[in-house]
Each structure stands twice: as C-alpha cells, then as structure tokens.
Amino acid sequence: MILAGIGAGLAVIGAGIGIGRIGSSAMDAMARQPEIASKIQTAMIIAAALIEGSALFAIVVALIA
Amino acid sequence: MSVKKIVLLLLMVFPFIGNAAGDQSEDVEFNPTELINSHIGDSHEFHVFDWGGKSYSIPLPVILWTDSGLVCFSSSEFHHDNSGQHIVEKDGQKFVRDSEIIYYADKYASMSEDEKGAFNFEARPLNFSITKQVFSMIMSVIVLLLLFTAMARSYKKNKMAPKGLAGFLEPIVLFVRNEVAIPNIGEKKYAKYMPYLLTVFFFIWINNLIGLIPFFPFSANLTGNIYFTFVMAFITFVITIFSGNKAYWGHILTPPVPKWLYPIMIPVEIVGMFTKPFALMVRLFANITAGHIIILSLVSLIFIFKSVAISPVSGLFVLFMSVLEMLVAALQAYVFTLLSALFIGQAVEEHAEH
Numbered sequence: 001m002i003l004a005g006i007g008a009g010l011a012v013i014g015a016g017i018g019i020g021r022i023g024s025s026a027m028d029a030m031a032r033q034p035e036i037a038s039k040i041q042t043a044m045i046i047a048a049a050l051i052e053g054s055a056l057f058a059i060v061v062a063l064i065a
Numbered sequence: 066m067s068v069k070k071i072v073l074l075l076l077m078v079f080p081f082i083g084n085a086a087g088d089q090s091e092d093v094e095f096n097p098t099e100l101i102n103s104h105i106g107d108s109h110e111f112h113v114f115d116w117g118g119k120s121y122s123i124p125l126p127v128i129l130w131t132d133s134g135l136v137c138f139s140s141s142e143f144h145h146d147n148s149g150q151h152i153v154e155k156d157g158q159k160f161v162r163d164s165e166i167i168y169y170a171d172k173y174a175s176m177s178e179d180e181k182g183a184f185n186f187e188a189r190p191l192n193f194s195i196t197k198q199v200f201s202m203i204m205s206v207i208v209l210l211l212l213f214t215a216m217a218r219s220y221k222k223n224k225m226a227p228k229g230l231a232g233f234l235e236p237i238v239l240f241v242r243n244e245v246a247i248p249n250i251g252e253k254k255y256a257k258y259m260p261y262l263l264t265v266f267f268f269i270w271i272n273n274l275i276g277l278i279p280f281f282p283f284s285a286n287l288t289g290n291i292y293f294t295f296v297m298a299f300i301t302f303v304i305t306i307f308s309g310n311k312a313y314w315g316h317i318l319t320p321p322v323p324k325w326l327y328p329i330m331i332p333v334e335i336v337g338m339f340t341k342p343f344a345l346m347v348r349l350f351a352n353i354t355a356g357h358i359i360i361l362s363l364v365s366l367i368f369i370f371k372s373v374a375i376s377p378v379s380g381l382f383v384l385f386m387s388v389l390e391m392l393v394a395a396l397q398a399y400v401f402t403l404l405s406a407l408f409i410g411q412a413v414e415e416h417a418e419h
Contacts, residue, residue: 042244049400053344056351 004062011058018051084264097365099369105286105357108165108197109140113281120145123281125200129167130191131158149173160190167192191359198293207270207389213267240265245403246282249410258409265297266402273353273394288397289354291346300345301405302339305412312416341408345401356390 026044030037100224108410110122124141133156140162142153149163152170159170163181172188173181180188195203212230219231227235246255269288276286287293317334320327363382367375 045396045402048093049348049396052352053348053400056355057344057347059355060347060351 002064007065008059008062011055011062015051015055019048022047022051073375094374095368097362097367097369100365101358101361104284104361105279105289105354106165107285107290109143109162109167109194110145111197111200111281111285125195125197127167128193128195129160129191131169132190136160136190165196167194172266197285198287198290201275201283201287202272202293204282205268205275205287209267209271238263241402245399245406249403249406250413251415252409254413258304260309261300262402262406265301265405266398267350270395270398273398274391276353276357277390277394286353288349289357291350294346294350297349297401298342301345301408302342304405305342305408308409309412310415312411312414316415341404346406349397349401352393356393358388360386360390396398 022044026040028042106389109127110124112120112122113328114121124139127138127140127142129136136155136158138153138155143162146150147162149161149166149168151161153160153162161170162168162174163173166181166183167190168181168185168188169190176188177184209246214260216231219227219229223231242255242259245266246259250258272287275283276288278284314383317338318331320334322329322330360383363386364380366379408412
C-alpha cells in the first residue's frame with residue numbers, strides 16, 4: 001500500500017519535471033514571438049496532456065498494486 | 066399526445082415505480098475507500114439520495130444471458146445485497162451478486178476468494194444489464210442525437226448564417242475539421258473520417274461532463290470505466306487497420322532500415338501498432354478516474370475530520386478541482402480525437418519520397 005503511494009509519487013515527479021520544462025520553453029518561445037502565442041499554447045497543452053498520460057500509466061499500475 | 070406515445074412513456078417509467086428501497090444500516094465508521102469505489106465503479110442500482118440513514122436508489126434491470134437463455138429481473142430482487150448472501154431464483158436458475166458482479170449461485174458457493182472477480186467466465190452468466198453507466202451512456206447518446214439532428218435540420222431551414230444551437234456548435238465542428246482532421250489526415254481523405262472523429266469528440270466530451278455532475282441522473286462515471294475506453298480505442302484501432310494502405314503496411318513489415326535489423330524492427334513495429342490504442346485507452350481512463358478520485362477524496366476530508374470548519378476549505382478545493390476537471394474533460398476528448406486522427410492519418414498517408 002505504502003509502496004504504491006511511493007511509486008505514484010515518483011511517477012508524478014517525472015511528470016512534473018517534464019511539464020515544467022514544456023511550460024518554460026513555451027514561455028520562452030512566446031516571449032520571442034508573441035504573435036504566434038496561441039499556436040504555442042495549443043502545442044503546449046497537447047504535449048502536457050500526453051506527458052500526463054504517461055504519468056497516469058504509473059498511477060494506474062500503483063492503483064492496481 | 067397520441068396513445069402510442071403515452072404507452073411508451075409509461076413503459077419507460079414502469080420499472081422505476083415503487084422502488085425506493087430503504088437500507089437497514091447501523092451507524093458505521095465512514096469508509097472513504099468504499100465511498101470512492103462505489104462512485105467511480107459501475108452499479109446495478111442508481112443511488113439517488115440518502116435520507117435518515119437509509120439509501121434510496123432506483124433499481125435498474127438486470128439482463129443476463131445464461132446457458133439456458135435470457136433472464137431479466139429488477140435488481141431490487143437482490144435487496145441491496147452486494148456480498149453474495151442473497152440468492153435470486155429465476156427460471157430455475159439461482160444468482161448471487163458480489164461486488165456488483167453477478168455469479169451463478171451454485172458455482173459461487175464453491176469459489177475461493179481469489180477466484181472471485183470479473184474475469185471468472187465459467188461462474189458468471191453474460192451480463193447485459195442496464196447498469197448505471199449503461200443508462201448514462203444511453204442518455205448521452207439520446208442527447209447527442211437530439212442536438213445534432215436539430216442542428217442538421219436548422220441548416221436546411223435557414224440558408225443564412227446559423228443562429229442558436231447550430232451557431233453554437235458550428236465553430237466546434239469546424240475546429241475539429243480544420244485543426245484536427247485536415248492537418249493530420251490530409252485534404253483529400255479527411256471527409257470519410259469526419260463522422261467518426263466528430264462522434265468521438267462529442268461523445269467523450271459529453272460523457273466526461275456528465276460524470277462530473279454529482280447528482281442523479283448524471284453522476285455515472287462512464288469514461289472512467291476501462292472497458293468503455295477499451296472499446297473506443299479498439300474502434301480506432303480497427304479503423305486504422307482497415308484504412309491502412311500499402312505504404313502503411315510497407316513501413317510496418319518492411320521498415321526502411323538495413324535488412325539485418327528486421328528481426329528487431331518488425332516486432333517493435335508490430336508492438337507499436339498495439340501500444341498506441343492501448344495508450345489511448347489508459348490515458349482517458351486514468352485521467353478521468355484520477356480526477357474523480359481527487360474530488361471525492363477532498364469531499365471525504367470533511368467526513369474524516371468530522372468538523373464543520375473543514376468544509377469551506379474542502380469546498381474551495383473541490384470547486385477548484387471541478388473547474389480543472391472541466392478543462393480536463395474537454396482536453397481529454399480533444400487529445401483522444403487528435404491522436405485518433407493522427408493514427409488514421411499515418412495509415413492513409415501516401416508514400417512520401419524519402
């Protein structure tokens with residue numbers, strides 16, 4: 001039970017780092033070129049959702065265990 | 066109204082008449098795991114509310130395909146028993162229900178603890194019941210049918226710019242066409258797949274939203290049911306397989322690498338063919354279920370701490386999480402549609418010169 005929680009926590013660390021980096025490079029890009037900010041935002045949301053997906057794989061495995 | 070309509074309406078309402086069954090529950094310790102599991106899982110009854118310590122729920126029809134034909138009865142015959150004690154006898158066959166799974170009574174009596182489960186196929190009849198989630202699915206199908214047929218009709222009547230319902234839905238439909246279908250599938254072939262992509266998008270979105278509404282008749286968590294997302298991903302998979310052209314299968318079976326790498330590349334490509342829909346399935350299931358678990362846990366905090374002071378804090382958190390879940394509802398529908406369009410696009414892509 002406790003190890004399942006630890007596993008889920010570790011997975012979320014990875015997701016947090018990944019999405020943080022996406023957000024940071026998205027902000028950099030939007031600062032460089034404000035006119036395509038909405039395209040960048042769309043791409044950022046999609047990438048964040050995909051990374052969230054893989055973090056949730058780990059949560060599902062933790063739930064099953 | 067015509068006689069036929071009245072009769073049909075009464076038939077729909079008939080199973081639900083007179084079924085507010087009370088529950089003899091003592092004062093038990095609050096168990097958050099049980100509460101959460103009962104909310105995100107499926108159920109043969111539709112829990113409406115609790116009043117005075119008893120739970121009132123609408124029993125839904127149980128439809129079983131047994132070895133000797135179809136057996137139908139109302140789930141009120143189980144008398145709220147969910148642990149395999151009460152035996153229901155119909156047509157000479159006996160059934161019990163344990164954790165919302167219906168078994169044959171004689172086979173259940175001789176089952177050990179680890180044999181119990183949804184996958185024990187000899188001990189279970191085929192269960193085609195209208196459960197809480199099937200009911201919710203039928204409801205969302207009816208809503209979608211009504212919305213979109215009304216929208217299509219309004220185009221026939223009104224030749225000018227659309228107003229009202231069509232005016233509200235048209236930008237979304239155009240969004241799916243211009244941002245999802247055409248960039249991924251291409252100008253020439255996207256039209257064939259638009260019905261499927263639109264259906265997937267709106268169906269998943271509306272089911273996600275319905276799951277977020279906490280009261281009857283909306284609270285069923287359909288997209289958090291892994292069997293449902295499995296079927297959605299499977300349909301995308303089947304469409305990809307059947308629209309694969311020669312270039313697609315060429316890339317899978319004869320990837321453009323040196324021949325000595327084939328024993329590695331071909332199994333990798335074939336497994337990759339299956340992992341993509343698998344990821345679709347798990348992504349949608351896990352996102353929606355995780356969101357529901359978080360919201361329910363935050364609400365359970367009030368009951369765990371047994372203090373009214375927690376409720377404004379918990380209420381604010383729940384509000385925040387619910388707004389986030391509304392974003393996730395639309396986002397997951399969009400991501401599912403986008404990835405389906407991407408996979409279909411990969412399958413129908415013309416051979417690009419390397």
